[in-house]
Amino acid sequence: MEDQGKRVKGLDPARAENLDACIKCGACTAQCPVTAVYPLFPGPKSMGPDAERLRLAGVALTPDCLSYCTNCKTCEVTCPSGVRVTEMLLRAREQEKEAKTRLTGRRRNVRDYILGRAEHLGRLGTVWPALTNAVLRRKTTRRLLEKSIGLSARAPLPLYSQKFRHRDKSSPLRELLRGDGIPDPAARIVYFPGCFITYNDAATGQAVVKVLEHNGFEVIVPEFHCCGVPLTTNGHFREAVANAVHNLALLQPYLEEGIPVIASCTSCGLALKDDYPRVAAPGAERVGAQTYDFFEFLWELHNRGDLREDFQAVPVSLAYHAPCHLKAQGIGTPAVRILRLIPGVKVLELDAGCCGLSGSFGFKEEKYNLAQQIGSSLFSRVQTGMEEKKFQGVVTECGGCQIQIAHGSGAETVNPVWLLAEAYGLKGKS
Amino acid sequence: MMWDGIIIGGGLAGLVAGIRAQERGKQVLLISEGAGSLTFAAGVLDFGRMEELQAQENHPYALLGEQAVRDAFRYLIGLCPVYHGEWGRPQAVLTPLGMLRQADLVPFRLDASPLAGAREIILMAPEGLKDFFPEVVKTNLQKQFPGAAVRLQRLRVEEFTNWHRVGKPVPATVYAKFWCTRQGALTLQNLLQETALEVRSGLNPVMVIPGLSSAFCPGLAQTLDKAPWPVVEVTSFPPSPAGQGLYETLKEEFRALGGELLIGSGVGRVEIESQAVRRVIVKSRGKETAFAARAFVLATGGLFGRGITVSPTEVREAVFGLPLYVPAEWSGSAFLGEQPYARTGIAVDDRLRPRHPISRELLLTNVHVAGRMLAHWDPWLERCGGGVSLASGFLAGELL
Ligand SMILES: Cc1cc2nc3c(=O)[nH]c(=O)nc-3n(C[C@H](O)[C@H](O)[C@H](O)COP(=O)(O)OP(=O)(O)OC[C@H]3O[C@@H](n4cnc5c(N)ncnc54)[C@H](O)[C@@H]3O)c2cc1C
Numbered sequence: 053m054e055d056q057g058k059r060v061k062g063l064d065p066a067r068a069e070n071l072d073a074c075i076k077c078g079a080c081t082a083q084c085p086v087t088a089v090y091p092l093f094p095g096p097k098s099m100g101p102d103a104e105r106l107r108l109a110g111v112a113l114t115p116d117c118l119s120y121c122t123n124c125k126t127c128e129v130t131c132p133s134g135v136r137v138t139e140m141l142l143r144a145r146e147q148e149k150e151a152k153t154r155l156t157g158r159r160r161n162v163r164d165y166i167l168g169r170a171e172h173l174g175r176l177g178t179v180w181p182a183l184t185n186a187v188l189r190r191k192t193t194r195r196l197l198e199k200s201i202g203l204s205a206r207a208p209l210p211l212y213s214q215k216f217r218h219r220d221k222s223s224p225l226r227e228l229l230r231g232d233g234i235p236d237p238a239a240r241i242v243y244f245p246g247c248f249i250t251y252n253d254a255a256t257g258q259a260v261v262k263v264l265e266h267n268g269f270e271v272i273v274p275e276f277h278c279c280g281v282p283l284t285t286n287g288h289f290r291e292a293v294a295n296a297v298h299n300l301a302l303l304q305p306y307l308e309e310g311i312p313v314i315a316s317c318t319s320c321g322l323a324l325k326d327d328y329p330r331v332a333a334p335g336a337e338r339v340g341a342q343t344y345d346f347f348e349f350l351w352e353l354h355n356r357g358d359l360r361e362d363f364q365a366v367p368v369s370l371a372y373h374a375p376c377h378l379k380a381q382g383i384g385t386p387a388v389r390i391l392r393l394i395p396g397v398k399v400l401e402l403d404a405g406c407c408g409l410s411g412s413f414g415f416k417e418e419k420y421n422l423a424q425q426i427g428s429s430l431f432s433r434v435q436t437g438m439e440e441k442k443f444q445g446v447v448t449e450c451g452g453c454q455i456q457i458a459h460g461s462g463a464e465t466v467n468p469v470w471l472l473a474e475a476y477g478l479k480g481k482s
Numbered sequence: 483m484m485w486d487g488i489i490i491g492g493g494l495a496g497l498v499a500g501i502r503a504q505e506r507g508k509q510v511l512l513i514s515e516g517a518g519s520l521t522f523a524a525g526v527l528d529f530g531r532m533e534e535l536q537a538q539e540n541h542p543y544a545l546l547g548e549q550a551v552r553d554a555f556r557y558l559i560g561l562c563p564v565y566h567g568e569w570g571r572p573q574a575v576l577t578p579l580g581m582l583r584q585a586d587l588v589p590f591r592l593d594a595s596p597l598a599g600a601r602e603i604i605l606m607a608p609e610g611l612k613d614f615f616p617e618v619v620k621t622n623l624q625k626q627f628p629g630a631a632v633r634l635q636r637l638r639v640e641e642f643t644n645w646h647r648v649g650k651p652v653p654a655t656v657y658a659k660f661w662c663t664r665q666g667a668l669t670l671q672n673l674l675q676e677t678a679l680e681v682r683s684g685l686n687p688v689m690v691i692p693g694l695s696s697a698f699c700p701g702l703a704q705t706l707d708k709a710p711w712p713v714v715e716v717t718s719f720p721p722s723p724a725g726q727g728l729y730e731t732l733k734e735e736f737r738a739l740g741g742e743l744l745i746g747s748g749v750g751r752v753e754i755e756s757q758a759v760r761r762v763i764v765k766s767r768g769k770e771t772a773f774a775a776r777a778f779v780l781a782t783g784g785l786f787g788r789g790i791t792v793s794p795t796e797v798r799e800a801v802f803g804l805p806l807y808v809p810a811e812w813s814g815s816a817f818l819g820e821q822p823y824a825r826t827g828i829a830v831d832d833r834l835r836p837r838h839p840i841s842r843e844l845l846l847t848n849v850h851v852a853g854r855m856l857a858h859w860d861p862w863l864e865r866c867g868g869g870v871s872l873a874s875g876f877l878a879g880e881l882l
């Protein structure tokens with residue numbers, strides 16, 4: 053995601069440097085989940101650094117299979133040399149798209165248009181969630197959707213909830229204490245809920261807010277648009293940049309004041325940290341450094357001695373799945389560290405790779421089976437662990453991973469914030 | 483929070499150090515830029531000739547001592563009981579081309595000794611298996627086992643029809659993953675039954691199957707246990723199923739003991755105060771993340787692991803900027819020619835702490851160096867890559 057106007061044809065020094073770092077070891081391709089299940093996918097090494105050499109020279113080597121990359125970023129995480137492989141792939145896709153939009157089938161264009169806009173669907177879905185869910189649950193609807201636009205009838209489409217809303221509560225007490233009527237910026241925080249929380253899982257959003265409030269923060273939630281990741285992954289690069297510009301405009305005043313931004317969705321968090329700083333808009337220079345993953349932020353509080361640790365014991369054993377886009381952030385697994393602070397909680401890390409859904413990849417008719425194959429190691433590890441009574445359920449930060457794991461393994465899968473809410477005694481309180 | 487230990491580098495040395503330290507009750511964070519070289523290695527571990535190497539001044543074996551290396555040897559068997567080996571008695575394994583080579587610690591069923599008594603060798607040739615040359619392997623087996631008749635048996639699995647159709651070779655790791663599923667094990671069982679009808683048991687048949695690793699896959703191991711003749715597996719070119727299996731097993735063990743892994747972002751810089759490292763700074767996305775610890779392990783894998791970087795003007799230790807021992811021949815004019823660059827690395831004391839290669843002065847008091855980062859050894863010439871990495875990693879884990 054970068055400024056459209058700035059790009060020039062030919063040798064871009066940043067791109068060449070990225071390419072230079074590749075030592076041709078092939079580790080990325082060896083670990084890519086799609087390469088392992090889809091023979092037509094040449095893999096990140098050939099499609100990234102190898103083909104980039106040609107692309108830099110102006111030769112467009114654009115295999116159709118680029119759209120099979122799920123943007124999981126496993127290749128980047130694996131690379132011993134820090135090569136930004138997915139950036140090369142996304143850019144190649146953009147070029148491919150520009151070159152041959154007219155040639156692609158219309159049916160899937162509509163589908164990718166819709167899946168890229170979880171937000172538009174969400175606005176519709178949350179008007180009357182019960183009705184939308186009832187319609188979406190019907191087999192006939194799903195068959196129709198598969199036939200008409202290529203949305204897999206078997207895929208675990210998320211249900212809609214009441215839209216997540218948060219009215220910023222002014223905190224008279226704090227202002228009173230400070231005496232000057234100006235709230236303490238250190239105690240204010242901006243929450244970026246993301247589409248999944250906003251349209252499909254408002255309750256988890258409320259839990260995040262309650263935990264932050266319990267720790268003395270005033271939570272601000274501006275009217276953000278979708279972070280842009282689903283747009284990018286479905287090939288709508290220009291719109292993704294437009295969303296980033298909109299969101300940055302909302303963030304900018306808070307960023308100026310030094311107020312931290314919290315994302316509970318790991319893909320939104322990655323976009324804010326890694327994509328937004330490269331957008332040409334005010335705020336871009338600060339957003340990377342001021343954005344925190346929700347649990348990363350709680351861990352910082354813990355390190356400073358500022359986290360409330362008045363936990364009640366929660367006797368439970370859980371498996372934890374690290375979402376791909378959390379791994380890509382390079383902050384480790386702060387949720388596991390936080391959960392282990394709660395007395396009674398036992399956490400086992402699954403470490404069985406990508407769940408396969410990758411945002412909307414697994415919703416697509418032609419990709420549903422691949423997604424299930426990619427996730428199969430994870431599902432069978434969950435099933436074995438449940439059978440052997442090693443754990444009672446699964447926690448993971450990503451909403452997509454949650455529905456895919458539940459779909460593939462049958463195990464109850466929730467956001468780890470629920471454990472915190474319970475330990476703080478906040479569950480059920482409004 | 484202060485970690486008890488932070489390990490930089492997640493290859494064999496770093497993972498073993500982490501596991502050992504966790505076992506000792508330490509709280510450990512392991513930070514690694516990428517997956518280590520285990521996924522490239524064949525999954526068998528070589529220890530080399532202890533006596534000769536120990537006699538070399540400065541060789542890691544001379545620093546560690548024979549007992550420590552033997553302890554590490556036994557430790558790995560305890561950690562991964564699928565590895566078999568007896569100290570000082572290397573076993574034979576098949577190379578990807580069907581030649582015999584020796585190795586000291588070998589995952590169960592890679593041991594090629596059953597072939598010695600065979601009068602019939604059934605070489606299974608999975609269709610489209612990448613980097614597998616059935617005729618070459620057959621010829622090599624025939625040459626090395628003249629007393630046996632080698633028979634090639636092709637096998638085809640429906641799962642890979644699409645791969646064959648587009649003519650794409652199936653990597654060994656992908657085949658291995660399939661055999662590891664319930665359905666894969668069942669398919670193999672049927673194949674074995676079909677083959678059994680054609681095999682005459684009086685000929686001491688032995689079956690050779692490339693592209694799988696039953697040691698890391700209990701269901702598959704059960705199926706092969708039931709085969710009416712011994713099955714011998716073959717080491718693979720990278721990426722190798724056995725190397726991958728060892729890598730996954732070690733990661734899982736480290737995590738099960740409560741260790742935290744941060745893979746995908748390397749240590750960019752460090753903060754040092756009076757000869758002690760205080761914090762390492764990771765290049766996270768968006769901002770840097772600092773992690774503090776009492777002690778550190780540097781196991782960044784040398785030249786291959788990118789722990790040592792080379793430019794036309796210098797050879798550099800990438801994390802701390804420690805001075806390196808560089809063999810004299812290499813610093814000459816033929817910089818990138820065929821020179822003993824392999825011995826480049828960090829000189830250490832008997833607690834694996836870095837010291838100056840010439841003045842021998844101690845440089846950092848709370849850092850232990852392990853694996854390929856150590857100076858004065860050559861894994862290719864001396865065939866001791868597994869041994870040095872394992873033993874130094876184990877010791878680093880003891881010292882954290
Ligand atoms: C192709 C190949 C084949 C081999 N075959 C055999 C064999 O047959 N038998 C045998 O016994 N041995 C073999 N070995 C050697 C054996 O595996 C060694 O023990 C191993 O290479 C050295 O392990 P290590 O842990 O020191 O380094 P590595 O495994 O290289 O791990 C180093 C790790 O450090 C990480 N890293 C680098 N820089 C940073 C940084 N700044 N921050 C964080 N992390 C960083 C890297 O990403 C990597 O994960 C082979 C090695 C290779 C490469």
Ligand code: SF4
Nearest residue numbers: 084121122124125127
């Ligand atoms: S982002 Fe994921 S799917 Fe795409 S090439 Fe990389 S590893 Fe493969």
Ligand code: SF4
Nearest residue numbers: 074075077078080131
């Ligand atoms: S893992 Fe990195 S260095 Fe290795 S081939 Fe892929 S991009 Fe190149």
